[in-house]
Amino acid sequence: MMDRLDILGRPDIERLVNAFYTKVRADEPLGHVFDGIAKVNWETHLPKLYNFWDTVLFRAGTFRGNPIAAHMKLIEHADLSWPMFERWLVLFRSTVDELFAGENAGHIIRCAEDMAQVIHSKIHAIPNPRFNPERLTPEQKARYASYRESPQEP
Ligand code: HEM
Known part of the structure; x- marks a missing residue:
């Protein structure tokens, strides 16, 4: 059996993202959303996702985008x-596990799980218990209040 290494840098991120979206496109319901409905331009979308995961894992700071808005505009269509998010996660976990093993591999899966929850609850305006205002600590309340006061980016 091939020994799997951890996700160590940008080239590994690119390998993971390429393998993952190959699976997504081959999956009937998910592939239909990307290629049938959103008609994603893969030449620009894949580099955006390299930057996204490179920023999540290695703080590359290269991602420019708005994932909530990108998914929000899809909900009508x-x-x-x-x-569907669970289906996306099953493919994501299996792609990571096939190619990599280690701390970063575990971390990227947990990040994807958290973000799937957040994107899903935001686009459907479903309150997520993890962000229930009643359960915030005083420190979180102060921090969130300061976010609201800071100028919004367009
Ligand atoms: C049901 C599951 C999902 C579907 C069907 C889906 C589909 C899509 C589609 C069609 C786009 C837009 C592409 C474009 O307009 O060019 C997109 C963008 C994106 N998705 Fe997803 N997605 C799903 C879940 C997720 C999850 C769980 C994550 C993160 C962990 C994620 C991360 C992103 C990012 C970073 C973008 C780019 C956002 C931007 O352009 O600013 N997606 N997704």
């Missing part, structure tokens, strides 16, 4: 129910 596509099935973005939780089972």
